[in-house]
Amino acid sequence: MENKSVLRIExxxxxxxxxxxxxGVSMQIETGEILGLIGPNGSGKSTLINIITGMLAKTSGSVSIDDQDITAxxxxxxxxxxxxxxxxxxxxxxxLTCRENIMMGAIGVGIKRREAFDIALDLLEEMDMSDKADTVAQGLTLKDQRLIEIARALACRPKFILLDEPAAGLNEVETSELLSLLKPMPGEKHIGILIVDHDMRLIMELCDRLHVLNYGKTIAEGEPYVVQKNPEVIKAYLGSTAHE
Ligand SMILES: Nc1ncnc2c1ncn2[C@@H]1O[C@H](COP(=O)(O)OP(=O)(O)O)[C@@H](O)[C@H]1O
Ligand SMILES: [Mg+2]
Structure with missing residues (x-):
């Protein structure tokens, strides 16, 4: 049994x-679980994600992985x-081809070309996309593009992946396929997943826990079916004009 890693936001x-x-948002995710970050339009989800991933500077607080601060x-x-x-x-x-795109993820973290090649082929197989290894990304359907992006993230051999609206623009069948792909991933790959999405069916079925933001503050967190019934959560969603 490998040790658990923790992504902690404080x-x-x-x-x-x-x-x-x-x-003043605090949350944590462990490897092996899926946490859904939800909230109405403008509640701060994108800002939070951009800080976690180093694309935006924080005003205060901390983000760490296994007690190592990553905010800088x-x-x-x-x-x-x-x-x-x-x-x-x-x-x-x-x-670039699908294989080359995925290889970029691995090469970006210092994995040698030869190994990156093998990692890409393995991931293509897991995505059931082996036949598209040499297809350039340009011509792919949106769903396939999203799968290749997920594969590229996995090629980094991460402890955590953060998925920003992976179901946006996908139809119901494609979203179900995405759900089946993601659901076993934390257990099989020993990773934690933080997901933002507006597709409530996907979020409810996929996530082990939810974290709900409204006006930049945490209003609820916990198991999906408990959070869904939380009066403050219901009020926040009813009060918002755009149901994100
Ligand atoms: N770069 C920015 N400059 C000014 N205000 C911003 C900027 N980015 C986001 N905001 C504001 O911060 C709030 C949270 O936005 P955001 O994180 O995009 O919410 P969400 O992703 O939940 O819809 C909103 O009121 C938004 O208008
Ligand atoms: Mg957003």
Missing amino acids: GLCKTFGNLKAVD IPAYNIPNYGLARTYQTVRLFKN
Whole structure:
């Protein structure tokens, strides 16, 4: 049994002028579990993710992996600390093949080309996409692009992956396929997953725990079916114009 790793966020704050976009948020994720981060439009989810992944500077608080603070680490170097991500708008190298895109994840954390090649082929097989190894990313369906992005994140051999709206733009069948792919991943790969998504069916079925933000503050956390019934959560979602 491998040791557990912990991604810990403590008292995180981010202000934009007078606006407290993230206001004293604390949460933690362990390897082996899936945590869903939800909340209405403008509640601070993207800001939080951007701080965790080094794309935005915090105002105060801390983010650490196994007690090592990562808030000062630049985004390009974050995968070396065990955290990889995907983007709401897919960011693949459009002119590279699926295999090459996945290899980039591995090479980015110092894995040699030869091994990166093998890692990419293994991941393509896991995604049931071996036949697309030499297809350039440009022509892929949105679902396949998202799978390649997930594979590229996994190729970093991370302890944690952060998925920013992986189901956005996918139909119901594709979302179910995504669910089946992700559900066993924490156990099989010994990783923790932090997911933001608006597809409540996906979130409810996939996540072990939910963390709910509203106006930058935590309003609930816990098991999905308990959180779903929380009056403050219901109120926050009913009160929001855009149901994110
Ligand atoms: N770069 C920025 N400058 C000013 N305000 C911002 C910036 N980014 C986000 N905000 C504000 O911070 C709040 C939280 O935004 P965001 O993190 O994008 O929420 P969510 O992802 O939950 O929809 C919103 O009120 C938003 O308008
Ligand atoms: Mg957002």
